[in-house]
Amino acid sequence: MNRSAATLGLLSYIALSSSIAFIFPHSVLAFLLFEFSLLLLCYMPVHSNLKIAAGGLVLLVLLPILGFINGYYLEIAVQIGIYVALALGLNIVVGFVGLLNLGFVAFYAIGAYLWAIFGSPQANHFIAGGIFPLAPYWFFVFLVLSIVLGAATGVLLGLPVLRLRGDYLAVVTLGFAEVVRALVNNLDKPINLTNGPKGITPIEKPPLFFAPLLEWFGIHATQAKLYPLYFYFLVLLIVFVIIVVARRLENSRIGRAWKAIREDEVAAAAMGIPVVRMKLFGFAVGASFASAVGVLFAAKQVFINPESFTFMESIGVLAMVILGGMGSIPGAILGATGVTILNLQLLKALSLWLNGLRQSGAVLSIPFFGSYSLSQLPAQFEPAKYERMVFGLILILMMIFRPQGILPPREERKK
Amino acid sequence: MALLELKGISKRFGGLQALARVNLEVEEGMIASLIGPNGAGKTTLFNTLTGLYQPDEGEIRFQNRSLIGVKPDKITSAGISRTFQNIRLFGHMTVLENVLVGMHSRLATGLWDILLSSQVFQSRERQARRRAGALIELAGLKGRENEWAHRLSYGDQRRLEIARALAAEPKLLLLDEPTAGMNTSEARSLMTLFRELIGPYVRAILLIEHNMRVVMGISHRVHVLDYGEKIAEGEPDEVRRDPRVIEAYLGQGTWAEHVKS
Numbered sequence: 001m002n003r004s005a006a007t008l009g010l011l012s013y014i015a016l017s018s019s020i021a022f023i024f025p026h027s028v029l030a031f032l033l034f035e036f037s038l039l040l041l042c043y044m045p046v047h048s049n050l051k052i053a054a055g056g057l058v059l060l061v062l063l064p065i066l067g068f069i070n071g072y073y074l075e076i077a078v079q080i081g082i083y084v085a086l087a088l089g090l091n092i093v094v095g096f097v098g099l100l101n102l103g104f105v106a107f108y109a110i111g112a113y114l115w116a117i118f119g120s121p122q123a124n125h126f127i128a129g130g131i132f133p134l135a136p137y138w139f140f141v142f143l144v145l146s147i148v149l150g151a152a153t154g155v156l157l158g159l160p161v162l163r164l165r166g167d168y169l170a171v172v173t174l175g176f177a178e179v180v181r182a183l184v185n186n187l188d189k190p191i192n193l194t195n196g197p198k199g200i201t202p203i204e205k206p207p208l209f210f211a212p213l214l215e216w217f218g219i220h221a222t223q224a225k226l227y228p229l230y231f232y233f234l235v236l237l238i239v240f241v242i243i244v245v246a247r248r249l250e251n252s253r254i255g256r257a258w259k260a261i262r263e264d265e266v267a268a269a270a271m272g273i274p275v276v277r278m279k280l281f282g283f284a285v286g287a288s289f290a291s292a293v294g295v296l297f298a299a300k301q302v303f304i305n306p307e308s309f310t311f312m313e314s315i316g317v318l319a320m321v322i323l324g325g326m327g328s329i330p331g332a333i334l335g336a337t338g339v340t341i342l343n344l345q346l347l348k349a350l351s352l353w354l355n356g357l358r359q360s361g362a363v364l365s366i367p368f369f370g371s372y373s374l375s376q377l378p379a380q381f382e383p384a385k386y387e388r389m390v391f392g393l394i395l396i397l398m399m400i401f402r403p404q405g406i407l408p409p410r411e412e413r414k415k
Numbered sequence: 416m417a418l419l420e421l422k423g424i425s426k427r428f429g430g431l432q433a434l435a436r437v438n439l440e441v442e443e444g445m446i447a448s449l450i451g452p453n454g455a456g457k458t459t460l461f462n463t464l465t466g467l468y469q470p471d472e473g474e475i476r477f478q479n480r481s482l483i484g485v486k487p488d489k490i491t492s493a494g495i496s497r498t499f500q501n502i503r504l505f506g507h508m509t510v511l512e513n514v515l516v517g518m519h520s521r522l523a524t525g526l527w528d529i530l531l532s533s534q535v536f537q538s539r540e541r542q543a544r545r546r547a548g549a550l551i552e553l554a555g556l557k558g559r560e561n562e563w564a565h566r567l568s569y570g571d572q573r574r575l576e577i578a579r580a581l582a583a584e585p586k587l588l589l590l591d592e593p594t595a596g597m598n599t600s601e602a603r604s605l606m607t608l609f610r611e612l613i614g615p616y617v618r619a620i621l622l623i624e625h626n627m628r629v630v631m632g633i634s635h636r637v638h639v640l641d642y643g644e645k646i647a648e649g650e651p652d653e654v655r656r657d658p659r660v661i662e663a664y665l666g667q668g669t670w671a672e673h674v675k676s
Contacts, residue, residue, distance in 0.1 A: 245530060252529040252536070253515070253522045256508070260516045263505035270465055270499075272491030272520030272583050327507075409507070 006044045013037055014054060018062045025069045028349045031076075034066070035341065042330070059236060064229055074228040078300060080340045081235030082293050087320040087336035088239075088246050088329065089289030094318065095327035096255060097282035098262025099162075100170040102314055103177025107287040109309035110153055111146040111294020113184055113194060116304050118142065119204040125192040136207035143295050150291025151284035158283040162276060177314055185306045199305025203298050206234065231300050238296065242289050246329055249285065258282050259327070316343075323398055325405025334407055342394070347387040354386070416479070418443050418619050419464075419495075419587055424473035426456075426463055426643075433459040435643040436473070441587065444613060446620045448630045450654075451640035452663055457623045458500055460640070461589050465497055466490045477587070492520035494586035498576040498593060500623070506565030510556055510575055513564050514547040517582030547582060553608070554578035570597055577608075581616055588617045594626050602626055606633050631655065639663065 014037045021027075021034040041054055067074035090104045117123050119139065123132040161172045188196030208226060249255045257278045260268040269275050298304050316339065324335020358374045365371040398405075417440040426434040433456045441447045449457050462468045464475060466487035475482040482490055496517070505513050515522075522543055528536040551560055554574040559567070564575060573593055580588060590609075594602040606629055609620060624630045630637060630651065637654040639647040641663040647654050654660055 248529055248532055252540070253519055253524055254526075254529060256512055256516050257519055259508055259512070260505045260519075263507060264503045266467065267499065267503035267505065268516070269487040270467070270491065270497055270503075271517050271579065272488045272496070273516070274486070274488045 003045055003047070007046045007050060010037075010040060010044045010046055010054065013040060014058060014062075018058075018066070021066055022069070025066065028345050031066075031073055032341070032345065034062075035337075039334070064232060067228060067232060068225065071225075071228050074232045076340070076344055078228070078231050078235050079344060080337050081232075081239045082297055083317065083320060083336040083340045084239050084333050085235075085242050085289055085293040086317045087324065087332040088242050089286040090317050091286075091321050091324075091327070091329065091332040092246065092249075092258070092282055092289075093286040094321055095332070096250065096258040096262065097279055098258075099279065099282070100166065101173045101286075102170045102311075102318065103173035103175070103180075104286070104290060104317055105309045105311075105314040106157075106173075106177040106180040107150050107153060107290035108294040108297070108313075109177075109180055109184065109306075111150055111291030112298040112304050112308070113200075113294075114146050114149055114291070115139065115142045115295040116200040116203050116298040117193065119299065120200050120202060122192075122195055122200045125195075133202075133204045136204050137209070139204065139206040139295070139299060143292060146291040146295045147288040150288040150294075153291075154284040154287030155280050157287075158280045162279045162283070174311065174314075177309075177311065181306050181309055184309075194306075197306060199303055199307075201303035203302050203304070205299050205302070206230070231296070235293075235296060238292060242292075243329065243333070245285075250329065254278070254281065262327070319395060323395070323405055325408035328405070328407050328409040331405050331407035331409070335405070338406075339391075342391065343387070347390055350390070351387055417441060418478060419621070420474075420476040421460075421464075422474045422476075424460070424463060424470045424475065426459055426468060426470050432643050434463065434470070437640070437643070437645050439638055439645065439648075441619050441621050442636075443618045445635045446609060446613065446622060446633050447636045447638065448622045448624055448634040449638050449640060450624060450627075450630055454642075455640040455663075456643040457640055458591060459643075461497060461591055461623065464490075464589065465495060488520065491583050491585075494584070495589065496580040496583040496585040497589035498573070498580050498591055500591040500595070502569075502572045502576060504564040504572055504575060504579070507563060509561050510551060510564055510567070511544070511547055511560040513575060513579050514550055514582045515543060517579040518543050518547065519583075521582075521584050550578040550581050551575075553581070555604075570601055573597070574605075581612070586618045588612065588620045590620060590622045590624075592623055592625060594624065594629050599628075602629055605629075609633055 017030075017033040017037050021030045024030040038055070038058055041051060041058070044051075063073070063077060067077065086104070086108060089107075090101065093099050093101045093104070118132060118134050119142065120133050124130050157173070157176050161169060161176075164172060184194040185197055187193040188198075194200065205227060208223070208230065211226070214221065214226075257268065257273045260271065260273055261275055261278060265275055297308075301308075317336075320335035320339045321332055322335070323339060324333070325331030358377055361373060361375040363371050363373050419439075419441040421437060421439040423436045423438060424434055425432070425436055437456075437460065439447075439449075439460075449460065451457055459468065463470050464482070466482070466485055466489070469484065477490075477493060477495060480493065482493070485493070505516060508516070522539060524536050524539050527533070548557075548560065551557060554577055556567075556571060556575060556578065559571070564572065567575060573595075577590070577593065580590075593609075594605055597605070609622070610633060613620065622630075622634070634651050637647075637649065637651050638645060639654060639657070639660050641659075646659045646663060647657045649657070
């Protein structure tokens with residue numbers, strides 16, 4: 001009874017929110033309502049087969065159609081996907097193994113630059129023959145390569161620093177990320193590897209190998225319309241694979257060893273866990289996730305420069321993991337989604353709205369204090385500048401009222 | 416032949432001689448106890464045995480294999496596992512997971528089996544869970560598999576540590592004050608458990624204990640440490656009467672003389 005009511009409620013919510021989003025394809029609010037249906041989906045007491053079906057409907061059908069109407073939605077969805085992958089990678093290092101990594105973005109940068117250099121004319125600067133950019137299908141080869149390279153740099157960083165703990169490790173990882181950023185910023189001389197602060201462009205996109213198939217079905221779409229959809233499905237696939245890998249590792253001897261190291265390193269060693277090897281492996285897995293989405297990011301952006309890989313980016317991903325609940329896969333996903341929506345949609349919408357008020361000359365009247373025209377607001381208080389502040393406030397409030405995060409790992413429910 | 420053999424083990428921390436040329440043997444089928452006043456070096460000896468410390472000199476042989484320079488995890492897979500004096504469970508992991516962690520060295524599932532969630536992986540995992548369930552039952556924690564370890568009561572945490580140590584399938588089990596903080600009846604039930612362990616679960620137990628009732632009740636052999644030196648060894652009754660042991664515990668003086676007489 002309860003379950004069927006929940007099913008009915010869920011399905012009608014999906015129907016309602018998606019039709020609102022179809023009617024108002026440019027309303028942020030409508031899209032937020034629609035996104036909320038996914039969250040609802042995860043936590044309604046309905047049959048798991050139905051969950052999968054409804055989730056598939058929303059992610060594979062409704063969202064792409066909406067995105068086809070308003071490409072901005074796909075852009076947001078792809079951003080969310082990239083951050084979910086990054087958060088899941090960092091969650092392995094910070095949440096499972098318990099090693100504070102403040103330079104996670106370095107691995108993301110390594111993946112991005114790997115494809116950027118060889119998927120653009122950039123590599124012609126140091127490899128003779130003018131064979132670059134590589135053909136689009138190499139994208140997939142580099143996706144695999146980036147996993148290997150990411151894991152290798154993870155191990156390389158891990159080898160010297162894993163004897164450090166806590167704060168000391170955090171400082172070294174922070175330094176590592178700065179070193180990577182400084183390198184890509186300065187490796188335009190003597191040999192031009194990264195083109196320095198000017199960045200690299202144009203970067204090849206993955207091939208539209210299915211375009212002939214679409215033609216055959218009689219679907220004619222321009223590349224400009226197809227690519228956002230293509231990236232959306234690509235990111236969806238990568239995130240899906242990452243979630244499966246993370247979950248399987250978590251529920252195996254490897255995941256248990258990671259958590260044991262997090263809880264008590266000495267006891268873990270005494271229980272037969274090769275601590276250093278397991279830490280290195282955790283570092284490598286986390287880094288390979290980041291590096292793989294880095295390749296995707298480079299292809300999506302067409303242009304990358306060192307500015308995309310700043311310390312703030314690392315902190316942002318860490319905030320997602322902490323907000324969602326350290327050591328919890330659903331938490332990392334929710335944290336990444338929530339923070340990305342907050343940054344790209346909610347706070348943007350808020351500042352646009354406040355700006356609108358200011359420009360229309362709205363008057364704020366406070367009883368006993370008289371009135372104040374918002375148009376007199378000095379430029380220093382421009383609403384766009386509140387975004388970071390509001391985000392910071394949310395972080396502080398979370399840490400006061402729910403320090404374990406939104407969805408912390410739970411004891412297994414009794415069966 | 417002895418299962419474990421320590422010859423002339425010394426360990427020094429700065430100016431403190433924590434262990435001084437300690438010799439010790441543990442025979443198969445035996446419960447051996449290690450007693451001594453606080454700071455005598457008992458836990459240091461355990462830490463040296465399990466590879467957490469390297470001895471400055473001496474030789475440790477387990478099943479006729481040297482353990483000097485062997486990493487802690489390799490010592491565990493060789494067949495020595497332990498509990499800790501100050502309980503060191505994995506607090507934010509469930510009771511079941513704690514025991515499963517203990518099985519790490521016995522659960523040789525490869526990465527690809529895990530990633531592909533293969534038949535091999537699934538059947539090994541099922542088997543491990545079954546065995547963990549049996550060990551949890553043995554420790555008297557049945558029905559609490561899915562609780563977080565830090566939520567257990569003190570006595571239950573001690574029992575869980577024993578189950579976790581047994582999960583590594585040790586030949587030699589090292590117990591560091593397993594009955595600390597327990598009342599008489601709890602301690603007695605643990606003593607019964609220890610006797611039952613010899614044979615089906617482990618080949619020998621080496622035990623650090625302050626509760627003399629436990630020590631005298633179950634030990635086949637008692638070793639006494641004082642200031643890092645072994646001052647006595649023998650059967651419980653011999654050790655109890657040894658004047659050096661009495662002196663180590665009670666000190667010298669008129670009051671001690673009075674007790675001795």
